[in-house]
Amino acid sequence: MIQVTNLVKDYTLAAQVYRVLNGISFTIPQGMLSAIIGPSGSGKTTLLNILGGLDSPSAGQYLLNGRDVSHFGPDEWAHERNHTIGFVFQSFQLIPALSARDNVALPLVYRGIPQRLRRIRADEELEKVGLGHRIHHRPQQLSGGQQQRVAIARALVANPPVILADEPTGNLDHATGLEILEILRQLSQAGKTVVIVTHSQEVAQVCRQVIEIQDGHIVTNTMEMEHSL
Amino acid sequence: MTWKDGFILAFHGMISNKLRAILTMLGVIIGVAAVIVLVAIGQGASSMVTSRIETLGTNVIFVSPAAGTPFPVSETNIVAHALPFSLQVVPSMNTGSKVSTLTTQGSAQIAGTTPSYLRLGGISLAAGHFITPEEVSASQHVAVLGANQVSNLFGAQNPVGSSIMIMGQKFQVVGALNAVGQGPGASQDNEIFIPITAAQTLFRTTQLSQMIVKTSNPNQANLTADYLTNLYTNEFGSSTAVSVASEDQVLLTLQATRATFTNLLAGTAAIALLVGGIGIMNIMLVSVTERTREIGIRRALGATREDVLLQFLFESMTMSLSGGLIGVIAGLGIMHLVPLILKTPAVFSPAALILAFVFSTAVGLIFGLYPAIKASGLDPIHALRYDG
Ligand SMILES: Nc1ncnc2c1ncn2[C@@H]1O[C@H](COP(=O)(O)OP(=O)(O)OP(=O)(O)O)[C@@H](O)[C@H]1O
Ligand SMILES: [Mg+2]
Numbered sequence: 001m002i003q004v005t006n007l008v009k010d011y012t013l014a015a016q017v018y019r020v021l022n023g024i025s026f027t028i029p030q031g032m033l034s035a036i037i038g039p040s041g042s043g044k045t046t047l048l049n050i051l052g053g054l055d056s057p058s059a060g061q062y063l064l065n066g067r068d069v070s071h072f073g074p075d076e077w078a079h080e081r082n083h084t085i086g087f088v089f090q091s092f093q094l095i096p097a098l099s100a101r102d103n104v105a106l107p108l109v110y111r112g113i114p115q116r117l118r119r120i121r122a123d124e125e126l127e128k129v130g131l132g133h134r135i136h137h138r139p140q141q142l143s144g145g146q147q148q149r150v151a152i153a154r155a156l157v158a159n160p161p162v163i164l165a166d167e168p169t170g171n172l173d174h175a176t177g178l179e180i181l182e183i184l185r186q187l188s189q190a191g192k193t194v195v196i197v198t199h200s201q202e203v204a205q206v207c208r209q210v211i212e213i214q215d216g217h218i219v220t221n222t223m224e225m226e227h228s229l
Numbered sequence: 230m231t232w233k234d235g236f237i238l239a240f241h242g243m244i245s246n247k248l249r250a251i252l253t254m255l256g257v258i259i260g261v262a263a264v265i266v267l268v269a270i271g272q273g274a275s276s277m278v279t280s281r282i283e284t285l286g287t288n289v290i291f292v293s294p295a296a297g298t299p300f301p302v303s304e305t306n307i308v309a310h311a312l313p314f315s316l317q318v319v320p321s322m323n324t325g326s327k328v329s330t331l332t333t334q335g336s337a338q339i340a341g342t343t344p345s346y347l348r349l350g351g352i353s354l355a356a357g358h359f360i361t362p363e364e365v366s367a368s369q370h371v372a373v374l375g376a377n378q379v380s381n382l383f384g385a386q387n388p389v390g391s392s393i394m395i396m397g398q399k400f401q402v403v404g405a406l407n408a409v410g411q412g413p414g415a416s417q418d419n420e421i422f423i424p425i426t427a428a429q430t431l432f433r434t435t436q437l438s439q440m441i442v443k444t445s446n447p448n449q450a451n452l453t454a455d456y457l458t459n460l461y462t463n464e465f466g467s468s469t470a471v472s473v474a475s476e477d478q479v480l481l482t483l484q485a486t487r488a489t490f491t492n493l494l495a496g497t498a499a500i501a502l503l504v505g506g507i508g509i510m511n512i513m514l515v516s517v518t519e520r521t522r523e524i525g526i527r528r529a530l531g532a533t534r535e536d537v538l539l540q541f542l543f544e545s546m547t548m549s550l551s552g553g554l555i556g557v558i559a560g561l562g563i564m565h566l567v568p569l570i571l572k573t574p575a576v577f578s579p580a581a582l583i584l585a586f587v588f589s590t591a592v593g594l595i596f597g598l599y600p601a602i603k604a605s606g607l608d609p610i611h612a613l614r615y616d617g
Pocket of ligand 2: 044045046
């Protein structure tokens with residue numbers, strides 16, 4: 001579960017202060033599939049980076065799974081990301097020199113898991129995203145959709161409860177984008193908290209919670225109730 | 230990240246870009262090889278010098294005057310009977326001169342001396358005989374040639390029985406010496422020995438250049454040197470004008486010289502290693518810039534700053550260690566070729582090998598530190614956005 005209260009982010013550029021996030025408060029429950037939408041430059045990426053501890057807020061409170069992480073330092077965050085957060089990026093962010101398997105296994109390296117076990121786990125995750133036959137391929141030898149699936153496998157390999165995805169379908173064609181979205185939707189159904197930053201209305205419609213921000217403010221926050229029961 | 234992972238990672242990085250790895254290591258390879266080869270040459274040269282000295286024995290004392298100090302031949306007898314034990318005192322009177330035969334000419338060190346010179350050791354006859362006591366008392370014009378003089382004046386011919394001209398006077402060659410080789414004793418190869426009596430008339434002086442004193446017992450050498458110093462101070466009142474040096478002291482001086490020589494070579498090689506280290510630092514800095522995005526990715530996936538620091542440090546150390554290893558192999562190879570090509574001996578020094586290896590590891594650590602610190606200090610967000 002993600003809870004933020006009065007989150008503020010200022011950037012200082014040439015002695016001028018820019019307020020990119022101006023008092024953001026919301027709650028994303030565990031197992032939710034959540035979309036953050038808004039115009040370009042509204043602060044979506046900044047918000048997601050703060051949720052993942054890559055960036056730090058100027059003010060406000062952040063509770064991650066009930067723990068106050070507002071004042072975590074870089075190394076506490078490194079540990080936190082390794083254990084509770086899986087990142088998926090628009091530009092995939094795979095390491096070109098490494099095979100699909102070694103890319104997927106990366107988070108486990110920083111848990112001190114031995115190489116043999118890392119490979120077994122990585123192969124399992126690649127199998128799940130339908131790339132069991134591509135474990136030795138380098139990123140350049142894979143299509144965009146395949147690269148994004150490798151990135152998802154990497155986000156999942158350490159089994160984190162939270163997945164943060166910044167425009168995960170932004171660099172993919174329509175059909176491939178829908179495939180990736182379906183994988184993320186199933187993950188939320190399996191109990192993971194999935195937050196997707198997106199420009200796509202179609203993606204947002206699939207999500208059960210939609211948070212819209214504009215100029216650093218939340219303009220709407222709608223959550224669909226669980227009807228399926 | 231574990232140490233094992235760090236080294237595996239660094240090793241894979243190196244293999245995946247072999248050319249760059251080799252270029253990066255080149256400085257360290259050359260540095261380490263240079264340390265091993267140069268120290269081996271230095272040690273080889275000094276071992277040669279020492280062995281030459283040691284063939285003369287440690288019971289030899291050199292007595293030489295300062296310029297302008299009287300040092301007459303007559304003192305030979307005084308010194309010879311100055312001590313209660315028997316001393317062999319060989320006077321020597323030296324000058325450089327042109328020499329010639331009917332067909333060839335050259336230059337030589339002319340040494341007027343006595344038959345006892347042969348008994349100092351270090352030289353041996355190839356043909357004929359050395360100066361005899363009869364030739365000295367009769368002041369005969371006879372000469373014994375050093376090996377270089379034989380080959381310069383007579384080529385491959387046997388010189389014994391031929392005549393040579395020294396300072397306008399005719400001398401008969403009665404003996405030829407074997408080559409002594411290189412080192413400080415090598416001067417003997419360029420010398421021509423004549424009876425000291427003949428030298429006195431030829432040089433028109435009774436002034437000696439040097440007195441070589443040999444004790445029959447090596448243990449008496451230092452005592453004799455002290456005694457002679459004392460003798461010259463008190464009896465002749467000229468201790469500063471005459472220097473007395475035992476073989477031991479000459480050896481010590483030579484050892485100091487050779488240590489300086491070896492240190493100089495080692496220093497040169499150390500500079501090469503330092504330059505190698507700077508090479509590693511440059512490439513590592515380029516590598517950090519190139520892999521900015523990778524660093525961002527690793528940080529996003531849970532790498533701490535220390536993990537990143539260690540990753541780059543492992544890389545520079547793997548590089549310098551591998552360079553050190555290749556350098557050791559190359560250095561040992563070249564060391565074995567040195568005697569064949571340069572005709573000087575090379576003596577392997579395990580200390581130089583260990584030093585070179587430790588130094589190259591230290592180079593990797595020290596020069597890898599700055600790039601590694603730079604990498605670990607990168608802001609993950611900027612790093613992820615970096616496109617290069
Ligand atoms: N490091 C920075 N320094 C200064 N300003 C920044 C920095 N990073 C982001 N900004 C500013 O913050 C604002 C929000 O940027 P952000 O990347 O979060 O927008 P976004 O909603 O993700 O946009 P897009 O939809 O185009 O990705 C922008 O105006 C941007 O210029
Ligand atoms: Mg963005």
